Amino acid sequence: MAKKLMFFIDFDGTISREDVCDTMVKNFARQGWAELNTLWEEGALSTGDCAQAILDLMSVLPDELAAFFTQMEIDPEFPAFLKWVKEHNYPAYILSDGFANYIEIILKKEGIEIEYYANYMKYQEGWRIQMPYLNPDCGKCGVCKKGKMEELAGPECIKIYIGDGYSDFCPARHADIVFAKQTLANLCLQEDISYNDYQNFKQILSKTQVLFSADKEHDDEL
Secondary structure (H helix, E strand, O other): OOOEEEEEEOOOOOOEOOOHHHHHHHHHEOOOHHHHHHHHHOOOOOHHHHHHHHHOOEOOOHHHHHHHHOOOOEOOOHHHHHHHHHHOOOOEEEEEEEEHHHHHHHHHHHOOOOEEEEEEEEEOOOEEEEOOOOOOOOOOOOOOHHHHHHHHOOOOEEEEEEEOOHHHHHHHHOOOEEEEOHHHHHHHHHOOOOOEEOOOHHHHHHHHHHHHHHHHHHHHHO
């Protein structure tokens, strides 16, 4: 019997057409955020420390921020991809080191239902980060994507990871199949990790269908 595919998908810059968190910061944070982000990319700051320091530079109110999030767009090919995934009863999850605040708004606007795990921004006379999926033994990322992937994955499954950035590198190292672009693709090249390049979910769907078809034909021959 063929193993079941399971999809673990980044949100910012992967499902969304642009990095929503980065765009939010560029629009609403005062000067100093870029230096903090560089320290995070270099590993000198954890997601939690970096995000809180940047949130401290933001003075935008919740209603204004929510209205801003509704303007964000997703990859127009993602709904068709997710439809195919659901038709085949393949589990799919969003693993994001961004924020649930905008993921919820954007998915609702697009009429998309998919389980997701992310950090959360709470407003109390200023923004505070909450990290319910932090791995305290590591602490580097707000959401331990590797941990959630291993927790959710069944023993008889093929773990497929789709991403584009720094926080995707750890789970990509532990996935069976990787779809990568931009920063994640460069990291995979540096570490000699096999990956499939992509620019949109139409390409991911096409390549996955080829893999699925080949796997099914092999299963039929057994």
